[in-house]
Amino acid sequence: MIRIAIFGFGAVGKGVAKILMDRERMNRLIGNYSVVAVADSKGSIVSSSVNLKEALKIKEKNGRLPDGMNVIEIIEEVDFDVALELTPTNIDTGEPGLTHIKKCLKKGANVITSNKGPLVVAYKELSKLAERSGVKLLFEATVGGAMPVIKLIKRDIAGNRIRSIKGILNGTCNYILSRMEKERLSYRMILAEAKELGIVEANESYDVEGIDSAAKLVILANSLMDMDVSLKDVEIEGITEITPEAFEIALEKGYTIRLISEVSEDVLRVSPRLIPLNNPLCVHGTLNAILIKADLAGEIFVIGRGAGSLETASAVISDLAELYSC
Amino acid sequence: MAVVTLVVELKDKPGQLAKVIEPVSKYRGNIISIVHKREKRTPTGSIPVEISIEIDEKSIGKLVENIRSQGVVVKSYNEVRLTSTTSVMLIGHIIHTDLATTIDAVDRTGFAEVVEMHISMPYLEKPSTAMMTISATGEKKLKVALDRLKEVCMKKKITVIEPLELEE
Ligand SMILES: NC(=O)c1ccc[n+]([C@@H]2O[C@H](COP(=O)([O-])OP(=O)(O)OC[C@H]3O[C@@H](n4cnc5c(N)ncnc54)[C@H](OP(=O)(O)O)[C@@H]3O)[C@@H](O)[C@H]2O)c1
Numbered sequence: 001m002i003r004i005a006i007f008g009f010g011a012v013g014k015g016v017a018k019i020l021m022d023r024e025r026m027n028r029l030i031g032n033y034s035v036v037a038v039a040d041s042k043g044s045i046v047s048s049s050v051n052l053k054e055a056l057k058i059k060e061k062n063g064r065l066p067d068g069m070n071v072i073e074i075i076e077e078v079d080f081d082v083a084l085e086l087t088p089t090n091i092d093t094g095e096p097g098l099t100h101i102k103k104c105l106k107k108g109a110n111v112i113t114s115n116k117g118p119l120v121v122a123y124k125e126l127s128k129l130a131e132r133s134g135v136k137l138l139f140e141a142t143v144g145g146a147m148p149v150i151k152l153i154k155r156d157i158a159g160n161r162i163r164s165i166k167g168i169l170n171g172t173c174n175y176i177l178s179r180m181e182k183e184r185l186s187y188r189m190i191l192a193e194a195k196e197l198g199i200v201e202a203n204e205s206y207d208v209e210g211i212d213s214a215a216k217l218v219i220l221a222n223s224l225m226d227m228d229v230s231l232k233d234v235e236i237e238g239i240t241e242i243t244p245e246a247f248e249i250a251l252e253k254g255y256t257i258r259l260i261s262e263v264s265e266d267v268l269r270v271s272p273r274l275i276p277l278n279n280p281l282c283v284h285g286t287l288n289a290i291l292i293k294a295d296l297a298g299e300i301f302v303i304g305r306g307a308g309s310l311e312t313a314s315a316v317i318s319d320l321a322e323l324y325s326c
Numbered sequence: 327m328a329v330v331t332l333v334v335e336l337k338d339k340p341g342q343l344a345k346v347i348e349p350v351s352k353y354r355g356n357i358i359s360i361v362h363k364r365e366k367r368t369p370t371g372s373i374p375v376e377i378s379i380e381i382d383e384k385s386i387g388k389l390v391e392n393i394r395s396q397g398v399v400v401k402s403y404n405e406v407r408l409t410s411t412t413s414v415m416l417i418g419h420i421i422h423t424d425l426a427t428t429i430d431a432v433d434r435t436g437f438a439e440v441v442e443m444h445i446s447m448p449y450l451e452k453p454s455t456a457m458m459t460i461s462a463t464g465e466k467k468l469k470v471a472l473d474r475l476k477e478v479c480m481k482k483k484i485t486v487i488e489p490l491e492l493e494e
């Protein structure tokens with residue numbers, strides 16, 4: 001019996017809960033399991049088998065879970081095999097996720113997270129800690145949402161040396177740029193449109209100035225290319241200076257413009273780039289995409305949805321399968 | 327007499343080759359061969375054409391000058407071949423920040439030059455946008471030239487949008 005604790009019950013946490021309610025799907029994937037704790041910022045439900053349908057209903061109705069233990073108390077007092085750490089990202093401190101993950105690893109529980117913060121701040125420390133404790137820290141959902149990236153590179157093309165990774169890792173920027181390309185409207189107007197659609201983070205600079213992309217790039221560099229870099233090592237340029245004329249001229253010459261995150265031996269940078277219209281990275285809307293160059297496999301291209309409740313939950317579930325696949 | 331190989335970039339429309347052939351006969355050169363490298367079409371849609379000419383060595387400089395004055399891009403002749411080309415976009419106050427010194431950042435290297443530039447100025451006070459084509463004697467040199475350009479543009483607060491790959 002796999003005992004699962006869920007920390008964070010927002011878009012991703014609820015998405016995961018919905019998939020875990022599908023017993024038939026999940027039993028086939030990982031065998032017997034039960035959720036032993038669910039927590040949000042205000043409360044929690046702890047039981048030998050949490051009724052997820054009920055938990056979702058309560059959260060929906062009251063906007064919060066009932067009073068109960070907080071995450072720290074749950075880690076200290078409840079037995080579980082794997083924690084799903086799905087709390088908000090803070091790329092400066094990593095908290096609250098950083099403390100949650102450390103405590104779980106120390107006590108010998110596996111951790112699956114969608115939270116970039118702890119990995120950006122302390123990847124090396126956390127991976128060493130996991131190794132020492134003989135447990136796993138998996139984080140497929142932190143980069144590219146539903147798109148397979150981490151396990152694809154670590155497992156499916158294992159043995160390759162990764163020469164470079166170039167990708168579109170922020171759906172909001174890609175939406176803005178591909179709309180500017182099509183409509184030839186100003187950056188400001190398209191940004192307003194994206195806000196109306198609710199696809200821009202509350203702190204918009206996080207998206208449009210390339211910080212979110214840079215955070216994901218740091219995770220890729222450290223976990224897949226054996227680097228030891230932090231956010232301040234990334235050369236970052238956002239999309240706020242791009243003009244509609246830029247698209248006009250670029251298109252005339254057979255290019256468009258996209259925000260590209262690139263890592264290779266001597267490059268670590270997020271910047272708008274000219275992309276030939278026939279290049280696969282020329283994707284539209286909120287899609288993410290990634291072009292991997294590996295020494296044996298050559299080029300590999302992945303495209304998919306970089307965000308969304310079930311999409312991100314899909315990546316979390318794939319990590320559960322990685323740990324417990326039967 | 328010497329044999330020189332010119333690589334010129336011609337627009338893909340009628341009448342372009344004449345701009346090269348006429349100066350050749352003017353300087354008493356003999357055309358040995360003409361090869362259109364259609365598969366190497368440049369990012370701006372021009373076609374590199376390789377032309378071998380038998381001509382008096384002393385006339386080579388004047389010939390090239392004359393061809394260039396027709397508005398034809400001469401990418402290389404003889405040994406000094408500009409083999410690597412890329413396009414970059416600049417956004418900002420390109421004209422008001424002394425365009426000449428921006429271009430000079432590339433040309434001054436001695437191994438790279440700005441071979442084409444296309445500028446769009448929507449309104450006088452608004453930032454303008456330009457596509458600049460740079461050729462250099464090799465990919466590494468091209469990268470150095472690009473770095474110099476980026477340095478200058480950073481000082482002038484001009485945004486540089488680089489291509490995904492240095493050479494497509
Ligand atoms: N949404 C996506 O498409 C997506 C994609 C990839 C990665 N991610 C990452 O996944 C994580 C979750 O995203 P989300 O969209 O689900 O965010 P969200 O909707 O804001 O949910 C965050 C959840 O964490 C809870 N929380 C906050 N502080 C907590 C604490 N100290 N202890 C316990 N719970 C706490 C919140 O509680 P309350 O409900 O009480 O506020 C909320 O339930 C973030 O790190 C995000 O960057 C999201």
